[in-house]
Amino acid sequence: MERLIKQGIDLIKGIWSLGVGLAVTAWYLVNRKITVQYPKQVVPREASESFRGPIELVGQPKDPATPKCISCMMCVSACPSGCISITKQKPPKLSPEEEKAFAEAEARGEKPKRPVAPRNPATWRYNYTYCSLCACCIEACPVNSIKFSNELYLAGTSRGDFHYDLLARLKRKAAEAKAAEDAKASETKDSGSADAAAQPGSPNISQAVPEKADEASSASGQAKSEAAL
Numbered sequence: 001m002e003r004l005i006k007q008g009i010d011l012i013k014g015i016w017s018l019g020v021g022l023a024v025t026a027w028y029l030v031n032r033k034i035t036v037q038y039p040k041q042v043v044p045r046e047a048s049e050s051f052r053g054p055i056e057l058v059g060q061p062k063d064p065a066t067p068k069c070i071s072c073m074m075c076v077s078a079c080p081s082g083c084i085s086i087t088k089q090k091p092p093k094l095s096p097e098e099e100k101a102f103a104e105a106e107a108r109g110e111k112p113k114r115p116v117a118p119r120n121p122a123t124w125r126y127n128y129t130y131c132s133l134c135a136c137c138i139e140a141c142p143v144n145s146i147k148f149s150n151e152l153y154l155a156g157t158s159r160g161d162f163h164y165d166l167l168a169r170l171k172r173k174a175a176e177a178k179a180a181e182d183a184k185a186s187e188t189k190d191s192g193s194a195d196a197a198a199q200p201g202s203p204n205i206s207q208a209v210p211e212k213a214d215e216a217s218s219a220s221g222q223a224k225s226e227a228a229l
């Protein structure tokens with residue numbers, strides 16, 4: 001009897017497992033496919049958001065070109081593969097006069113505050129060829145200064161191509177983001193002034209303005225359609 005009950009339970013479990021598997025298959029069957037014919041097509045940006053690419057530094061909210069990193073070295077200790085190497089900044093060098101003034105103050109029994117080194121790292125290097133994308137460094141960082149990038153299309157001809165200077169990379173990305181922001185702002189400004197000029201009865205409208213407005217709006221439309229491609 002006990003054996004029969006066990007067989008019955010196993011049967012129900014098997015049918016349940018089969019049902020779950022078929023439901024997953026059916027879900028993927030009816031949903032939009034996200035596989036693409038690379039290199040003729042590339043994965044859309046939104047589909048790559050969750051991809052774990054090589055790690056990168058996170059910039060400060062007010063200064064995106066400077067990392068949040070405080071050179072605590074926790075990530076270096078946490079990395080099981082030795083991928084990360086960081087150098088701390090040195091304190092600013094004192095002039096002989098300043099050094100003498102500090103020495104005199106200390107001789108008098110005072111405790112002058114010597115300048116300390118900036119907390120940001122001097123160098124932050126990452127060897128992607130050893131990285132197992134385990135996220136130990138990300139979890140160890142106390143200031144959330146590391147994250148996975150979502151770079152899908154990495155290619156190189158030597159291992160050296162995957163040894164990254166993450167400080168330089170952060171600066172480059174911040175500059176690119178700023179340039180894109182400026183371009184967008186100027187495009188919005190241009191289309192805004194063209195729209196205002198095209199309105200009948202608006203001040204400072206001359207006979208030539210509507211033509212210019214048309215040119216501007218058609219140029220903007222062309223730019224947008226090119227961007228959409």
Ligand code: SF4
Pocket residue numbers: 055078079080081082083084130131132133134135136137138
């Ligand atoms: S993801 Fe893991 S292996 Fe890669 S750098 Fe971070 S700790 Fe090291």
Ligand code: SF4
Pocket residue numbers: 068069070071072073074075076086140141142143144145146
């Ligand atoms: S754990 Fe974070 S703050 Fe510390 S050195 Fe690494 S990146 Fe910088």
